[in-house]
Amino acid sequence: MMRLHDLTARDIAHGVTQGNFRAEDVVRDCLDHIAARDGKVLAWEYLDADGAIAAARRADAGEHRGLLAGVPFGIKDIFDTADMPTGYGSPIFAGHRPASDAATVALPRRAGAVALGKTVTTEFANVHPGKTHNPFDPTRTPGGSSSGSAAAVGARMVPLALGTQTTASTIRPASFCGTHALVGSFADISCSGIRQASWSLDRPGLFARSIDDLALFRHVLLGERDTPAWPEPLLPRIGFCRTHLWNDVEPSTQAMLEAAAACLGRAGAAVTDISLPDHFAEIPDAHRWISSYEFTRNFTYEVEHHWKRISSTLRQGRLRDGLGCSYQQYRRAWDYAARCRAQVLAVFDEVDVLLTVSAAGEAPAGTATGNPAFGAIWTALHLPSLNLPAFTGPSGLPVGLQLVAAPHRDRELLGCGLWVEQRLG
Amino acid sequence: MMRLHDLTARDIAHGVTQGNFRAEDVVRDCLDHIAARDGKVLAWEYLDADGAIAAARRADAGEHRGLLAGVPFGIKDIFDTADMPTGYGSPIFAGHRPASDAATVALPRRAGAVALGKTVTTEFANVHPGKTHNPFDPTRTPGGSSSGSAAAVGARMVPLALGTQTTASTIRPASFCGTHALVGSFADISCSGIRQASWSLDRPGLFARSIDDLALFRHVLLGERDTPAWPEPLLPRIGFCRTHLWNDVEPSTQAMLEAAAACLGRAGAAVTDISLPDHFAEIPDAHRWISSYEFTRNFTYEVEHHWKRISSTLRQGRLRDGLGCSYQQYRRAWDYAARCRAQVLAVFDEVDVLLTVSAAGEAPAGTATGNPAFGAIWTALHLPSLNLPAFTGPSGLPVGLQLVAAPHRDRELLGCGLWVEQRLG
Numbered sequence: 066m067m068r069l070h071d072l073t074a075r076d077i078a079h080g081v082t083q084g085n086f087r088a089e090d091v092v093r094d095c096l097d098h099i100a101a102r103d104g105k106v107l108a109w110e111y112l113d114a115d116g117a118i119a120a121a122r123r124a125d126a127g128e129h130r131g132l133l134a135g136v137p138f139g140i141k142d143i144f145d146t147a148d149m150p151t152g153y154g155s156p157i158f159a160g161h162r163p164a165s166d167a168a169t170v171a172l173p174r175r176a177g178a179v180a181l182g183k184t185v186t187t188e189f190a191n192v193h194p195g196k197t198h199n200p201f202d203p204t205r206t207p208g209g210s211s212s213g214s215a216a217a218v219g220a221r222m223v224p225l226a227l228g229t230q231t232t233a234s235t236i237r238p239a240s241f242c243g244t245h246a247l248v249g250s251f252a253d254i255s256c257s258g259i260r261q262a263s264w265s266l267d268r269p270g271l272f273a274r275s276i277d278d279l280a281l282f283r284h285v286l287l288g289e290r291d292t293p294a295w296p297e298p299l300l301p302r303i304g305f306c307r308t309h310l311w312n313d314v315e316p317s318t319q320a321m322l323e324a325a326a327a328c329l330g331r332a333g334a335a336v337t338d339i340s341l342p343d344h345f346a347e348i349p350d351a352h353r354w355i356s357s358y359e360f361t362r363n364f365t366y367e368v369e370h371h372w373k374r375i376s377s378t379l380r381q382g383r384l385r386d387g388l389g390c391s392y393q394q395y396r397r398a399w400d401y402a403a404r405c406r407a408q409v410l411a412v413f414d415e416v417d418v419l420l421t422v423s424a425a426g427e428a429p430a431g432t433a434t435g436n437p438a439f440g441a442i443w444t445a446l447h448l449p450s451l452n453l454p455a456f457t458g459p460s461g462l463p464v465g466l467q468l469v470a471a472p473h474r475d476r477e478l479l480g481c482g483l484w485v486e487q488r489l490g
Numbered sequence: 491m492m493r494l495h496d497l498t499a500r501d502i503a504h505g506v507t508q509g510n511f512r513a514e515d516v517v518r519d520c521l522d523h524i525a526a527r528d529g530k531v532l533a534w535e536y537l538d539a540d541g542a543i544a545a546a547r548r549a550d551a552g553e554h555r556g557l558l559a560g561v562p563f564g565i566k567d568i569f570d571t572a573d574m575p576t577g578y579g580s581p582i583f584a585g586h587r588p589a590s591d592a593a594t595v596a597l598p599r600r601a602g603a604v605a606l607g608k609t610v611t612t613e614f615a616n617v618h619p620g621k622t623h624n625p626f627d628p629t630r631t632p633g634g635s636s637s638g639s640a641a642a643v644g645a646r647m648v649p650l651a652l653g654t655q656t657t658a659s660t661i662r663p664a665s666f667c668g669t670h671a672l673v674g675s676f677a678d679i680s681c682s683g684i685r686q687a688s689w690s691l692d693r694p695g696l697f698a699r700s701i702d703d704l705a706l707f708r709h710v711l712l713g714e715r716d717t718p719a720w721p722e723p724l725l726p727r728i729g730f731c732r733t734h735l736w737n738d739v740e741p742s743t744q745a746m747l748e749a750a751a752a753c754l755g756r757a758g759a760a761v762t763d764i765s766l767p768d769h770f771a772e773i774p775d776a777h778r779w780i781s782s783y784e785f786t787r788n789f790t791y792e793v794e795h796h797w798k799r800i801s802s803t804l805r806q807g808r809l810r811d812g813l814g815c816s817y818q819q820y821r822r823a824w825d826y827a828a829r830c831r832a833q834v835l836a837v838f839d840e841v842d843v844l845l846t847v848s849a850a851g852e853a854p855a856g857t858a859t860g861n862p863a864f865g866a867i868w869t870a871l872h873l874p875s876l877n878l879p880a881f882t883g884p885s886g887l888p889v890g891l892q893l894v895a896a897p898h899r900d901r902e903l904l905g906c907g908l909w910v911e912q913r914l915g
């Protein structure tokens with residue numbers, strides 16, 4: 066029998082609203098599953114069992130009959146929460162208590178969702194890892210920076226979780242942890258109350274276990290209250306885009322993606338090879354200077370007052386880059402990225418979605434969060450992207466595929482994703 | 491004899507660095523002037539005299555020899571400060587203590603600037619007024635939302651202050667309070683740690699008493715540490731842009747602006763009349779939906795938990811608009827604004843700056859912060875703009891003129907502003 070923690074958000078909200086089962090039982094089942102699994106996964110920075118049960122009881126009492134009534138969710142610990150500590154993955158902010166909820170925390174709560182707690186983030190959503198292990202193999206990374214959110218959804222502890230992406234921080238951990246994930250169009254979902262890494266790149270990231278749930282979560286995060294139009298499968302024109310990074314992709318992943326492209330073609334999609342302009346190979350470098358410049362300005366207070374409590378990973382990585390980056394150098398990188406964003410639009414005259422890799426392969430062994438380059442391109446281009454947990458790698462671990470769409474075609478992206486998922490089986 | 495509080499930031503930093511006078515004396519002189527003037531102006535929400543004197547002593551001891559060594563500044567109370575309460579202009583957050591400084595607070599402090607305190611903001615930088623009066627006439631508004639910062643600089647209490655602009659919240663109060671002000675290109679200066687109103691519109695605003703000081707302040711806020719290149723007067727091609735709002739401008743202001751355009755033409759500038767495309771008359775409406783949608787999503791927590799502690803002005807204004815605005819309606823407004831931003835660029839093939847009004851006229855009587863329409867256009871277009879305190883109105887109060895430049899031509903804007911200021915005398 067399927068346990069309540071295995072249900073999707075859509076099914077939980079429906080069941081709670083119809084009175085088929087209680088939100089409290091859903092929350093208790095999630096908490097039981099967390100108790101059973103989290104000793105090895107360590108997805109949670111802070112778990113608020115009492116607060117979650119109280120919120121679930123309010124949902125059961127009919128105080129919340131919103132679109133996410135009784136749906137448990139996890140919150141990356143760089144999102145402010147008024148009732149839970151928010152540490153941003155840094156000892157500098159251990160025990161910090163914000164005065165309000167981030168917009169993206171308050172909106173699901175308004176819709177009846179139940180926050181179970183805060184999930185582990187890398188330090189300031191940069192690369193220095195937290196304590197979380199991959200739920201499919203504890204010797205491997207869950208990916209980052211949204212490590213705990215990806216692991217919690219992948220381990221079926223919660224149906225939904227919030228993350229962010231500045232480089233590859235949602236799509237990569239989703240690929241490693243076998244979850245669905247959506248990074249919507251740039252500047253669509255509010256970032257207010259999320260500790261900012263980079264204003265030109267940051268986006269909220271949504272983790273879920275189905276495309277319907279991503280659509281529902283996105284709908285709520287946009288502040289909508291009416292019943293969402295559920296995604297319908299859309300037959301896509303697919304651009305198979307290996308990118309200039311193809312040689313960095315593991316052969317087994319290359320083979321799975323080639324096979325998927327062929328399968329989707331046989332199933333009726335128009336699949337064409339798409340090469341990005343050669344100079345797009347410079348995008349990761351532009352991304353590096355934009356993100357480093359902006360991150361370093363944003364963290365001036367921490368650099369000035371808490372330098373020794375910042376990891377050497379961060380001090381010798383993004384902060385060293387950013388402290389050495391002048392405004393002029395930043396401006397050049399930013400202008401270049403803006404030109405690429407204008408130029409890439411022509412690709413979407415020919416295709417509806419790009420089919421590409423989410424990561425090089427299975428989650429690597431160790432704690433380093435993996436190669437972020439397969440996210441950096443699409444992040445810098447401000448395009449919406451979707452991870453589908455489509456493959457199983459040579460070690461039996463999940464490997465995702467990534468679909469990328471034109472700006473503000475998020476709904477179409479989800480519809481194409483549904484078609485792709487149904488055909489790949 | 492000129493008192494220390496009357497000096498520009500450039501002169502203070504030079505004097506302190508050269509040992510000509512002490513930062514502590516500058517700060518004490520500012521505090522004395524505040525004690526003498528602020529009983530009627532009420533520019534300050536919180537004044538940290540002890541903290542400021544301690545910081546000045548550190549500057550005098552040579553701990554800070556940065557570009558703003560010993561320069562006092564004011565901070566609008568929607569910028570987070572680790573050592574001062576931050577109330578966002580709302581009783582909900584009275585006494586709130588953030589865990590860190592906003593980027594734009596930490597950067598001047600790193601450069602040796604001395605924070606005197608927090609200045610009054612309207613509620614959440616929206617329109618419900620704070621306690622501040624116009625420094626030139628206490629029966630009139632200082633403008634808003636950056637009311638206290640404009641009044642403090644206008645009353646010569648500090649040489650520099652930080653504000654923000656989502657509609658007209660910097661340029662309008664600068665015009666009413668007789669200060670220089672710069673709203674730089676969109677997404678240039680970090681907004682991290684500033685309570686967000688609208689992610690597509692918010693920008694930091696800089697108040698000062700000279701163009702050199704705006705250039706210096708901007709340089710520091712961009713994170714630069716080398717000696718800035720001081721603005722040189724640039725002979726501009728001027729587009730005289732009355733806009734579709736010309737009939738809402740008071741006749742005396744119309745006359746002063748017409749005379750200024752004629753004067754600048756006689757002084758050697760090419761002055762041409764520029765009409766924006768007719769449909770740009772719809773921009774204020776698009777601005778309304780973008781700002782209301784985003785503001786309302788951002789303040790979901792406050793709406794859900796503190797509805798009764800929000801002013802009726804805000805509840806019946808931006809929040810009512812935003813709660814009734816669907817994502818689809820928002821998307822249409824946003825896409826329209828994006829098209830206008832692309833379209834306006836052609837104007838700057840013909841001219842270097844647009845000459846236009848900053849506000850309808852002198853500060854109105856009462857507490858309402860005045861017509862924001864003259865800011866909304868340029869804010870929605872993401873263009874950098876500059877207020878020059880160029881005129882004196884029929885009641886003897888300051889009236890500004892506004893210069894607007896192409897994106898990322900901030901330095902050229904300051905240079906053109908210097909030329910204009912010198913010619914207008």
